[in-house]
Structure formats: structure tokens, C-alpha cells
Amino acid sequence: MPFLALSNIKKSFGQTQVVHDFNMSIEKGEFISFLGPSGCGKTTILRMIAGFEQPSGGTIHIADKDQTRLKPNQRNIGMVFQAYALFPNMTVFDNVAFGLKVAGQPKAEIEKRVNEMLKLIHLEHLADRYPYQMSGGQQQRVALARALAPKPQVLLLDEPLSALDAKIRVSLREEIRMIQRQLGITTVFVTHDQEEALSISDRIVVMNAGRADQIGTPSDIYNRPATRFVASFVGTLNIIKATVVDPSASTVTVGGQTLTLRESIADKTGGEKISLALRPEAGSIAEGAKGDTAVTGKVVSANFLGSVVRTRIDVGGNVISFDMFNSPDLVMPTPDEVVTLRFSAGDLLVIRD
């Protein structure tokens, strides 16, 4: 039995249905990220787990107990908000102690637990500060400690890093993951930042228009996108137009050049137009580049991006981008130069909508 089970969850606001028959099982201690563009329904699902929104249909179970109709203050869930939501009139200590005081715990126990939490987030020395005296990163760490203090059964993170600057964001997401592993708490994280989701999740749910397009490990999501949307939303991807030559032999043509795919296309017919996906980092034109497949094309542009050089080549009307690691010896391709891009046939994916 999963620890957190969302079964046939639906949500409508008036005539607009924002979540359609959403199903998911989350195991105890798992770190799940909901990834998707604005308005895809990810925050709505999080708010339904918290109890701030009532599902229009379906059930939410935590530890085998039906939570669907419970109020937020009856669910024992911790939540960190994008806007920190620290109580401005309370010190750091009082903010972290709030949930414990509400639960009526003895003073000595509250003090012990608050100090434990402040130690966990390395802010013991700021216990007497007020939120307005702290930086955004510090405030969000306090918000995390406050959410964890009452020992919730599930931790919800609603885009907690969005309001922070890039450097703090990276360090705080690593800290969040470390604390989550240390405490073994089941965590649901909502973000629109794919790098965040890919770097800290056990599994990712890619949401699109109120539905889960794909649920899988970060590696699955990145390397084997299930739909065109997932492929285009997660990472940079080349979508290449191809024509099926022989479905049984998995051969296609791209700009007049024949390629053999590793993936079966037996369900297609000869002459059918299909779309293939190729990651920019999958190919190379460098001398001695590995790969059992190759296409030849004309260089359109080559841009220096610091650690990589992104080159775009035209293969019979398909413009394919690929990245090469920068090194002092790298010779930059020049426009109109004819080059051969090598890659593994396994990196070429058939997009199924």
C-alpha cells in the first residue's frame, strides 16, 4: 500500500477543469517533484494534498487514512511556501515553535525540538531575530524548520526556491534534499524549473494541462520522454522530421539520408512522416567521435556559450543543434562548412504523441 495515494483526483473551478483524473502512488520517504509550466495544475494538486482546495472528485489517502475531507489543520502536513510566510511579529524561535505550541506540547519539549530544528538548518545563532532582519535564503530555511518541527507525515514544498537568487537556490535545494534524506520524510515538491526537479527528485511528474504526461525517474524523463510535450519541456531537444522507409527494419530518411533506428517502428507504415528527438549533447563532429550513426549537413551557426559550443547544422531542411565541450584545442566550425554529426542510434527517439 503506498504511503500517499492520489486516486482519480479531479478539480474544476467553475466550468474550467484544471485537474483531470489524476492518479499517483508515493512511497514513504520518496521525493517527488511536480514539474510543468504555469497553469498546468501542479500547485492545485499540492493544495489539494494540503487541504486548501477540495477535490471535485477522487480521494487522497495518507498512511491508509482518507484525508480528502479533512481540514488542513487536521492533516499533520508540513508546507513551505514560495513567499516564506513567516509570521512577521514572531522571532525565528517563535516561528519554529508555532506548530508545537498549537499542538500543546510541554515547554521543555518545544525548546528542545526548536533547537534541534535550528541546528538542522544551521541557524541556531539567529533564534532571536525577526524575519525582516534576515535574508531570503535564511527566511526560507526557517520556514523549512517550522514546517518540519511538528514531525509532519508529508512535507509539501510549493516553489520554495523561486524567490531566491540563483546561487542561494542551488545551495538551498541541496540542503533541502540532504535534510529530506536525513529525516526520511515523504516530500512533494512543486517547481517549474526542470534543473531543480532533475537534480533532487526520486521521481518527477511532468504535468501538462491538468494531466500527468509522464511519471518517472529524472533519467527516464530526460532520456526517454514519453510525449512530445515532455521532450520539449525537459531540456533542450531537436525535433527532426523523418520519413519511414521500412518499418520492419526500422529505417527512416532524414533530409535524404537513411538512418536505422534502434527503437521499433513496426507500428508505422512506409512513407509515413514521423518525428524523432535528439538531445544536443548526444552528437559530436569532433574527430574520433563515437557513434554508430551519422548525418551530414551544412553549418548554420556556431555559438560560444562558455563551457560548451552550440552548433546548428542544416540536414536537408532539418536544423539540428548539438553541443561540444569547450577546450582550448577546439576548432570552432565555420558557417557553410560541411560536417558529419555522429551519434548513437539509441539516442534517436521516436516521438509518440
Added chain:
Amino acid sequence: MKMTKFFAWFAIAVGVTYFFVPLAGTFEFSLRMRRGEYSLDAYGSVFSDVQFQQTFGFSMLMALFTIVFGMLLVVPTAYWVRLRLPQMRPFVEFVTLMPLVIPAIVIVFGYLRLYNSASYIPFTGSLLGTNILLVMSYITLSLPYMYRSVDTAMRTIDVRTLTEAAEILGAKWPTIMFRCIFPNVMSGVLSGAFITFAIVIGEFTMAALLNRPAFGPYLQLVGANKAYEPSALAIIAFAITWLSMGLIQLVSRFGKLTQSRP
């Protein structure tokens, strides 16, 4: 550019003269009670008047009740409108503005018709009832100022997220209201309280027509019968108002310092 500056200063000078000359004149006149020299005799006479002490004390008490019950009405209303009924905001704003457009005398006559001793709710049938009615009428009069100051203070905090943060931590409504929201809109509550205090202290119509011994009717009485004391009382009333305004500025500044937002 220079001409614009000149006109700006000229306008300020005219404004200041218009405001301060009568005030300075009143103050100067209030010091003339002793023939041939300036003194504070008029102020001494006012402060030693038993009626002054009684009416001022009565109005203070009424102001206190008005502030407490007014805030108990206004803070939860403003909070609820912001949190759950944002679509009702224009309507609530309209209702709170009504006392500004309906003259006090109309309101008090309405009260007297509705709550007289022969009615179903005979507030005016007893002293306590009349006092309660007076407090309610003061709450009505101060509603535009109280609601606006509290609503403005609520705009500076993220009411919805703070409420949700408290709720998910297990808090129920009274805890959310009194420990998370009320302390954070205190600057607005205090601003509203000081304005209410200034209004109640100087209010005449309601108290006079409900026949209660308040400070407003006392001011009128003294003004009609004495020479120098009314000027002293006018200066005292101004001082109270200015003190209230100063305190509003102080608490607003304090409020700005303690905001916490991403």
C-alpha cells in the same frame, strides 16, 4: 522653473497663514484672562471645572469602548473580505463610506425612531442602553477611518499565505486571528484607534441628541456662556488631535519597519 518654485512656496505660505493665524489668535486670546498680562488662568479654570473632568472622562470611556468593539467588528470583517470574499470588497467599502455622506443628525434621528423607549429594542429606555447606543453610533461614525486603516495594514501582509501557513501548522481560527493576523495589522489598528479617539472626543450631535454628558456638548455649553475658556478648550482639543496624529505617524513608521516579504 523659478516661477513654479515661487508659486509653490507662495501657496504653502497662504495655506500656513490661513491655518495658523486663527489658531495663534485663539491661543493668544486664551492667555488674556488676567487683565493686562498673559496667563494660563483660562486653562486652570477649564482643568479645575468638575464638569470638564466628568465630560472628558465620559468621552474617554466612550472612545475606549468604541475602539475595542469597533476593532472587534472591523478587523475580522476586513480579514474575511480579503481572504474569502474579495468580490464583496467594493460593497463593504461603500457601506463603510456611508457615514461620510449621511449627516450625523440623520443617523441619530434614525436611531431615536428605531430604538426609542416605545420600540421593540428600547435602547433609550435606560442609561446603559443609551450609552450602548452612543457607542454604536460612534462606531458607525468612525467606520470609514477604522476600516481603511485596518484594510491598508492588511495590504502590507500576505493575509492568505499567513493564514494558510498557520492553518497547516494546526492552528484554528481564534489562534490565526489573534496570534498571526492581529499583531501584524497592529499599526493599522492603532492608527484607526487614534482617529476614532479624536472623532469621539470632539463629537457633538450624537451625544447632544441622545442627551449624554460628553465632551462635545460641554464644549458647546462653555462656548455659549464663557469668554476665555472656549479658546483654551479649542487649543486643548487641537492638542489632543495633534497628539493622536503624531501617534498615528509613529505607529505607521513602526509598521513599515517590521514588514517581511520576499
